[in-house]
Amino acid sequence: MLIGHKVQHNAAALRTALLGKKMVRFEAPHMDSIMPQVGRTIEEVRNLDKSIEIIWDNGIVLNTRMKISSSWDVYRNGVEWRKDAAKADVLIDVQDWVAVCFNTPEIDVYHDFDPRRHPILGKLGPDLTLVDADIEEAVDRMMEYEERDETVADVLLDQRVVRGVSNVFRCEILWACEMHPWANIGTLKRAECRELLTLAHEMLQNADASSDNLAIYGRQGKSCARCGDVVKVNHHGEANRVLYWCAGCQTTHEPLVRPNFTPLYIERDASMGDSHPAAKQFMNEIISLRDVG
Template identity: 60%
Template structure:
C-alpha cells in the first residue's frame, strides 16, 4: 500500500471511528486478546506500512498492509465492494463498518504501561464489582509512594484500582473539578474518596445500562471525553486534549473549571493540537491527529532535503 494511500485511509478511519464505542470486532487471523464490546476507540495510528486502532482500555489492533491491501469504510447497510468473508478485520461502530483486506498480518495486543501490568504489583480492588472495597482504594491512594505523580496516572494504576479506563478517567476528573496534572500528594482523603466513589458509581451504572454514564447533569453525551474544542457544560471554556503519561494516552479536560490542585509547572505532555485559539480548532479529535501527521511529514521532508 502506497504511503499516501495509507495516510488517506488513516484519516478516513479516524473520522469514522474515533470516539465511537465498539459494537463488533472480527479478527479471524488473530488469536490475541480483544477489546471489550462497548470500549471506545480513541486513536488511529499510521506508520511504515501499518495502521493501528487503539481503544480506551489500552488494546491495540495492528494491521500490516501489503501492496494491494487496505481498509474499506462502509456505512451501515451499504453494499461491500469485496466479499465480507474475505475481510481480515471487521470493526463495527455506530453508523460505520471498517474492513481490512489483504493484510500481511493482524495482531492485537495491549499497549505496555508498567503501572497497569498485573505482574508488577498486587492488583487493587476491581471497581466493576458491586462489592469493591472503596476504602482500600483510598488507602492505596493516600499511601502512594510517588507523591508527585499526577492523579491522572494514579487513576490508571491497577495497583490502586481496576476498571477505570481512559473515558472514565476523563469524566471522573471533570466531575470532581480536579486538574488532571494535580499531584496525588496534594489531594486530601475526602477528595480521593470522592474520585473512587464516583468511579465505582459510573462503572456500576454502565453495567446496568450499557452506555457510558457521565457526570450528574450531563445527558446524552460525555462531559469531557471526545469533546475537544467544544464548550464545557459547566463553565463554557473549551475542552482541551493532549497525550499524557508513560503510555501517552489521550486525555481531555477543561482548563476553565478543572482547577483544583492545579500545579504551577505542568509535567511533560504532548499536545494534540497546534497552539492557537481554540475557536478555530476542528472539534473532531481526528483532525488534531491529522495535523500532527502533516507536521511530522513536513518535518521529515525538510530533513531529507538537507
C-alpha cells in the same frame, strides 16, 4: 498512490468513522491472538510508517501492516461494499459505520505497554466495578502513593491503587470533580481522594459509556458543558493514553510544571464532513501542541 499517503488517507477515514464510538461487532477470521472486545470504545487511530494502529479504551492495540494492495475501507452501514466481503481480514462495526481491512500481510494485537497494569508488581487495589468495593482501602492506597509527584490521571489507572477505572471514566471522573488531570497526587487531601473514588464507584455501577452520556470524553473541540471553554485532548502518562479535559474549569491543584506532550493522532479528516464549527479551532490547537512537543 504512495504507501505513506495511503496509510495517512486510510487512517484519517478511520478516525472519522470510529473515534469515540462503541464497537458492536468485531470479526477477524485469520486472527488467533487476543481479540478487541465488543462494547469497548475506540479511542485512537495512529498511522505509522507502514501500518495502522487502532486503540481501544482498555489499552488493546490492533496493528495492521499495510502494503500497496492493502486498504482500510470505511462504509456507512447498509451501503454496498466496493470489495468482496469474503476477502475481509478485519471488520469493525460501530453501528453507523463499518471499517474493513483488506489484504493486510500481518495483523498483530497486543496490550499497550503499561508496567503497572501487570499484577506481579504488587498487590492489586479494590475493584470499583464491584458493588461492595472497599473505597477507604482505595483512599488509603491513593494517600500512600509512593511517587508523590505522579499525576492523579495516571494514578487512577494504576491497578495497585484501584481497578476497573477505564480511560473513558478516568476522564469523566476528573471532569466531574473539577480536578486538573496533572495534579500531583501528593497535593490531594484525603477528602478529595475519597470524593474522586466515591464518584468513580458510582459511575462504574451505572456504567454506560455511550457517547450521549459522556460529559467530556470524545468531545474535543466542543464547548465544555460547565464553563463553555473548548475541550482539549492530550496524550498523557506512562501508558500514553488519550486524555480529554477542560482547562477552563478543571483547575483544582493545577501543577506549576506541566508534563511533556507527545504527538496526537486524533484529528478527523475534514473532507469527510466534520462540519462542527469547533473542528477548525481544534485542528489549530493540535498544531500548536505539536509545536510544543
